[in-house]
Amino acid sequence: MWGTGVLKGMAVTIKNFFDTYTSKNGIFTVEYPEKRLPEKERFRNFPILVYDEKPEELRCVACDICAKECPPKCITIVKAKDAQGKPLKQPEVFDIDFTVCMNCGICEETCPFDAIYMDHEFELAEYDRMDALIYKKERLSRPWTHFEKIRPTDAKEINERRAKDATKTAAAVKPAPPQASNQQT
């Protein structure tokens, strides 16, 4: 009979309507600011720089690998220099332009020093684009514990590997130089 198809279709919509009240999985909405979806561990949004103890002592050695690998070239690194003008193994400037970054995660993959990782933070809307969205070193640095909290599985693996590497370098270079243990991998 003509019209049964339409009626069947309407039955589907009305069933979906009542499901929101009766069925356990009926309501699909997550009321965002109050409730949140469970965070996926691998979720990547923007990069952060990690440090072990002090915020001034980043793991980053300003090797410039991530800046060169970054497909849209959004990372700017300038090496720090000591009083004699000798380059140090830390960045003086480390800017990431969040208005260009495409969240691809290639910096994280290519970093040989476990220094740059992708964060979960996404509530970054700003009124101004110039100062607010070009992130400086200070705004990018996060403690390693933060990383351990957001990505426990990866953190465990990295910790184990780093511990192994540290013992290896310590065994190879004896006596170990005072600073090298943490940053040479």
Next chain:
Amino acid sequence: MIQLEEVKAELEKSLGVQTELSGSGLLVPKSRLLDVFKFLKENAKYQMDYISNLCAVDYLKQSQIEIVYHLYSMRNKTGPIGIKVRTDRQDCIVPSATPLFRGAEFQEREAFDLYGVKFEGHTDLRRILMWDGFEGFPMRKDYVHEDEDRYVEHP
């Protein structure tokens, strides 16, 4: 799977066209391109009735532009085979495949827009991606993007 050597021999026998192997395709002289297409399309053995892909490559060093066609046979389910044709960079004219294969229409317009290849016999050869008043062919290797819009370094 069609062997390119076999096609090359066949083309030489039936059409008398001298072709050469180049990479993954056959380099065909420009003047005989349409004959080759017609032969491949109508020959009972090949029946290449489907143009899968068309793209231009700019060889700046040789001062040539190469057009690569990928043909496929929908009846025999064989292919694709690559057919290549080269043309001079300055005087960039290639016979159009659109009368034989409708599917080449937009792809030829794209090659015209971005590489400046003029397809002779194309009924509606206009820019497709850029606007009409745009100057230059932006995908050519020597195209310099002059734009005041760009962030300029301090001297």
Next chain:
Amino acid sequence: MTNTIETQTRPSLSTQQLEVSIGPQHPSTHGVFRMNVVLDGETIVKLKPVMGYLHRNHEQLAENMSWLGSMPYTDRLDYFCSMTNNIAYALAVEKLMGIDVPERAQYIRVIMAELTRLVNHTALVGFLLNDLGAFFTPVLYAFREREKILDLFESVAGSRMMCNYMRFGGVKLDLPDGFVDCAKAIVDNYPPFLEEMERLLTKNEILMARCQNVGILLKDLAVNASVTGPVLRASGVNYDIRKIDKYGIYDRFDFKVPLGTVGDVYDRYYVRILEMRESLKILRQAFKELSAGPVISQKGLIAAKSPRNMKVPAGDAYGRIEAPKGELGFYIVSEGGTKPYRYHVRAPSFINLTILEDMCLGHKVADAIIILGSIDIVLGEVDR
């Protein structure tokens, strides 16, 4: 009423042709697409597509970038199906480099490709109905299912839409714990959803009246115009690259290629529904056969660690796969360096548009909208 009688009795009433530009900001052009339409009354006598409003110079950017660097850019071609775009590009480069992909990675690729097909076709059915005037309800249902699959993608690759998951010679990371169970649950819950969708739509008289015998594309013309994907299959041409090229490990799976008979909008809709069922079949087999092992070959791993230094032997290659929208091909020319010399995308939605005018001629304006919807274009891929 008197007016119509008058027009019927006066045969010589002349009408003027009207030129209308639909888009680029139009709710039903699926993005920034424009159609210049010449109308006689409400009947289309000429239609010229205008594009380029999303021409982002993808090809030129890729030619100035390391080989892996353009992998995240391929995500943004067809932003519904980033996984299949990744696979197509990886396939083309692997062909040139001659590296193998480990068994487990092959299975992961198949799983991701078929999940992507589900995502794309589900969303398309929703949007097609939106174009028909069923405002938002089918989109709501479709996006509800889509979100569940996007959650899977996020747990695997880290991003909902822009996955950047494939690497040359494998995939980026292994599947996380519990992924297969989650995916199995989604696959098991999909047939009821499809049935619901079908009950809502397939036999719906309004849908049939609007879609049947509209925008018919005949077999010969479809082949001549290089149409691919579900649009071609709806016209009755058996052409599925998964079956023909058997790229990856598709020869191991048992699935059918659904074909249409008439080649109208309705067939294109129904072919997609049937394809989703076949995808579910492939997924079930893949979950059964998925075995442990490495997910990326040694050579690929080295390349992924330092993309800047990855060199590809000189030559050219054309890699193609059956993306949800049709044949997605990458034509790549290498001069042996760290950057592609030429990088060309054979975009299915771009080439499928060639035939839009022929399909629309003689139909009404409202039909042009659903014909465009049934071709299933994504502007990121049309303009690149």
Next chain:
Amino acid sequence: MGLASGSPTVDQGLKSELEKEGVVLTTLEQLYNWGRRSSIWPLQFGLACCAIEMIATACARYDIARFGAELFRPSPRQADLMIVAGTVTKKMTPQVVRLYNQMAEPKYVITMGACSIAGGPFKEGYNVLQGIDRFIPVDVHIPGCPPRPEALLDGLMKLQKKIDGQSIESAEWYQQGQKREFPIPAFGPKGLEPPYNPEVWKPREYEQKKQTEAEARKIHGTIHDPKQSAVSQ
């Protein structure tokens, strides 16, 4: 409402009287702003990838209707908010500016995603506009590529906060003769003419902000130079 619309012409006596009863005025303002911020109707206007996330935000999981912004209007005349979701190419820029001009005051702009803020990953392209704020003023920027639907909701809440902070008296669209319209760029042989609107976009300032980047470029040459690489091939 009478208070609001006539505010520039209200004579001083009445104004001071009103100030004494400041409570009344501020609550009216709050009520008014509450009404405005709870019914922001966006323009149905998607450009690229981010538009899909915008649609996802409107769908069941994120449900933008909870913020009163679910009515995506197809006509700019009925819209309060333009969400520029996706890459703005040079070919599309005149249309975007035209749509903005056609919107009725008060109007707001959210740029969603890296591309519309600054060209994003495609900024080196010959057809890509490096940020829509070269032609129209932008209220809220949401970084991400694409931002999650939650991030769009967060951006919307920040816009609501901004609306809350606006006062009826000082808002410029109630001033006489105020209507924000910007000249529409034309297509030139190499790009848009003019390349940016100097009223809206101050390039000198921008360059100063980018000084550190330029220095790094000198020292390391890390930043991709499209001109060089285009020729070197």
